[in-house]
Amino acid sequence: MAKSSSVSDYTEANIRTLSPLEHIRLRPGMYIGRLGNGSHPDDGIYVLLKETIDNAIDEFTMGFGKRVEIHLADRSLYVRDYGRGIPLGKLTECVSIINTGAKYDSETFKKAIGLNGVGQKAVNALSLEYRAQSIRDGKSRLVEFYQGKLKKEGKIIDAPAGERNGTLVEFTPDPDEKLFGPDFRFRPEFIEEMLWNYAYLNRGLTLVFNGKSFRSDNGLKDLLAKKLTGEPLYPMIHLEGDDIEIAMTHGGHYGEEYYSFVNGQHTTMGGTHLAAFREALVATVRNFFKKDYEAADIRQSIVAAVSLRVMEPVFESQTKTKLGSNNMGPEKDSPSIRQFVSQFLQQHLDNWLHRNSEAADAIKAKIEASERERKELAGIRNIARERAKKASLHNRKLRDCRVHLDSKDKRAEDTTLFIVEGDSAAGSLTACRDVQTQAVFALKGKxxxxxxxxxxxxxxxxxxxxxxxxLNIEDGIDGLRYNRIIIATDADVDGMHIRLLLLSFFLQFFPELITNHHVYILETPLFRVRNKKQTIYCYSEAEKQAALHKLGQSAEVTRFKGLGEISANEFKDFIGENIRLEKVTLDHLHNADDLLKFYMGKNTPDRQDFIISNLRVEKDLVEA
Known part of the structure; x- marks a missing residue:
């Protein structure tokens, strides 16, 4: 039996005081949320870039600098704005000493994204190498850091002739195992999505990423036009006022789809402003039609984008993904966000509906169609619930985990549901999963x-x-129990078909699971190459050849035909820290309805002709 600790084991020597730099590097999650390796758009490396661009956006908002240049080279990022430039005498302090900055002065940055003087210091502290240069009125200064420690502090010198005012920041995230790890990488598509959001929210601003320009002339209207994957039921509603912009329409899909922003920050988790919009929309529509429609029927199939500018916003974390503020400003007489949004919609949306009678009729028809369907489902739903209660006593489809997304557990964001085909794959995965955060749902067939x-x-x-x-999504995804829904099927024809059938199901009835980045495809190895000393798992023919080159042509090669063939001891390597996932997105899809119709509809001759026209045999693929 282990000896218990005594009071004498706990002394002054156990008490430590960390410097801000040490604290950021020891507890990065408090400053940037998750770490990650770059495979998810919320991973820390993208937060570092966002924190850097945010400063440039704040300058633009104040009327300085209409262009931001971003360049990615390998794993280093360069960001150049053309604002006023950081005051040269305080450059070092502004990028390295926490709680230092101009954003405490509300006259200088009235509605800035960041207000606590932490962001750029975290970028510096979590970078292997970091350099910042400021140019102001013909003078320039450069400072360089290594792992957050000052390496070189240049003197104030004359800037090159013609060099415009602004700030240049260049950084490389630290590949230390305790931070981002040696295998992290930036995905350009995630950066492009971030830059599009900046462009939509800052009309007149041009962002350039590796030579590609991002600019919007119509704000949130452009955002919705890009996000729509089917024909809207009526022309898009676009409303603007002081400190608020809203774009919305209804589509033919199920569910609700929202894009919310505060001071230019994409609040992916919503917050008080989004809650206020959803509530105000219902109240305005009810008032316009003089009918007490159900809120769910009014919001069914809505696609909307909401942007607010708030004085000194309070977010629920440093990553600013959810607004916690209740008021538009810190003053006692400032209106609540709920009042502000409600009054705006009651005036402007009501006016729009009066001026656009055809669109108003389309909205009414959509609400009443949703109402009819809801009532038709009521009886069936009750029967299904009773059947599910009985089935759940004996049903072993779901091997649940202990932590769920709606819990306050620190691992809530790690919660995962694997959807697998058959009991064999479910058995292997269940035997090696993390029972705290990983659940398994077994399909019985296609x-x-x-x-x-x-x-x-x-x-x-x-x-x-x-x-x-x-999933607990019958009444919407607010109660979703898992952050990640991972489709884990065999890499054969049947597995691909099951994958398509599940994606079709989600697209048809719960598209917000995909638009909110909850659905993934699990990549599993196709080959195992091993000799007596080493085993390498390969996910492609190219990786197999590379492994044979490394281990020798005499190495044993095993081809995995299905997930059920992979033992539990091996499976744990594929669903842990080394998990390979492909996020399901609609980013490059212009019309989900057309795509589903072609692949999942009853147009068999069209599909048959397409397959025949594009068929390539294995010999051709190898030669290509």
């Missing part, structure tokens, strides 16, 4: 093709109803 069907099928089909119940 699920039903839901294309063209109504939501009634979810309640008539036991498997889909149990999946919906496991």
């Amino acid at each position: 699920p039903l093709n839901t294309y063209g069907l109504t939501k009634k099928v979810i309640y008539e089909n036991e498997e889909f109803h149990l999946l919906q119940s496991a």
